[in-house]
Amino acid sequence: LDKAEFDLMREQLHDQVPPDHSIYMDVRDDWSGLWTQRIGEFAAMSRLHVVADRADADYVVSLGRDPSAPMGVRIVAEAAR
């Protein structure tokens, strides 16, 4: 990711999940840890807690396919309950 892509992905998370909520990262096949670590960083900046158990989350964050987005994906957040 370059700097502009970092900023874009951070804004995608910030725009979809209001502060002081918890997120569960449903990111599969993340062998390098790229998305787990970046979303963890962006979550702290957006005042969101990352939880390990889906049942504890307010939102589930995953990666949606988007050919026009950085690395072909965009951050998608959906209410967990």
Place this chain on the structure above:
Amino acid sequence: MKPLIAIVLLVAGGYPLAFLLTRRWLLAALTAPLVSGVTASLAVIGMLATEGSFRVWLAVVLVAQWLLVAWRLRRPGSPLPYATWADILCYVLPLGLPALLVLAPPVQWDAHSIWWTHAAYFVQGGAFARHDMGAAGYFFSHPDYPPLASAAVAGAWSVLPGYSFRVAQLVTTALNLSAIGVLAYAVRSVTGRAPAALSRLAAVAVALAAWGTAPYTVAGGLSDQLWAAALVGAAALLLLGDQPLARPAVPLLLLTVAALSKNEALTPVLSVALLVTLRERRNLRRVWPVWVPVLLGGGWMLFARTLGARSELTTRKGFIGLFTGDKAVYDRLPPTVHAMQSMVNILVVTAVAVALVGWAVLRRQRQALGIGSDLWLWSIAVAYAASLVFVYVTATGVGLAWYLATSMDRVMVPIELLACLSAVCWAVSAVAGRRDPDVEHGQPVESDQVSELAGRAAG
């Protein structure tokens, strides 16, 4: 514009106390980012302990610092030697070219995954940060790492909202350059009885070595040079310097910076404290301050553990396996040693050879220059290397090949700096001893010292 404002704030925040410690305008500016870093670290510790607001704690600690300065500045103090404008330019200008690497984009993996992630949760306040430090989802981020670099970035982000990565990169780079610049000052101080040009050249040579094995980290947002330069600067002043406890403020600041910057600094910080205690064993009543950084670094480790902070590297299995002869642990030893050798073998072998030749033929010249024993430096290097081997073989939670490939160049920086400092001190002894017969009689030739004595006599 924001990054430049952040640098001004970083210098301004620590400047009053830096001036009190040095009584030099320019040296204070060089040292101020480190003072700001320690100040922000204390704010983070207070915030975590009370679950309070980072902004409030930062304001409280800054005001307390400035009140202390206002009270103490009324007492007379003498300026530190070797900090004329010519000296400071000699320390700073040669660092300008490699520092241009700061123009690279702020995308280094560990800068984001470790230092700026911690800064982000520090900004959110004590309760939020305590939760994240203990959360399993952040163990990749080593939340147990000491707070200094992240605290400084959090301070900048608190004043300049928006979590700019460029701001974070410049603040971290300023901290690294400050430590490297003060390391140059330390080398200049311990070689101060040599001719000024030679002493300044020695200072610059050691400082530039900070870019040796991992040049991308100095301006990339990482903190390896921060603690390495601070530690080696403290070791130089406390173990090679003449009368190190006469003006201990700068070396103690450097030792504190090292202890509060990274976990692997704790062993060498402890080594320095032990060696200074040994060196000054006839002066034990004045030695106790060197143990304060050890207590701060050790205290942070214990405090972070109580908050649930753990790293994915440390495993009980690896630690126990070391003592039970676990083959999986001991199989990690040869590749670890090989990786260490591949980074610094030629440098260390050359420096050891120079040290042996120096010990054989240059001891008198070194003594006349007032430079302490070289064995102190090598003792720190051996203790640190042993601690690294311990960490790599017991960190069975991660694959060794990946771990070595992603970190060995950075963790070797202290060894590289210690080896360079050793070789440079012998080189100064050789050249100064040959060129200046006054040195044989231990007479200082530094004009700064003359002006300092004149100042003391006048005031």
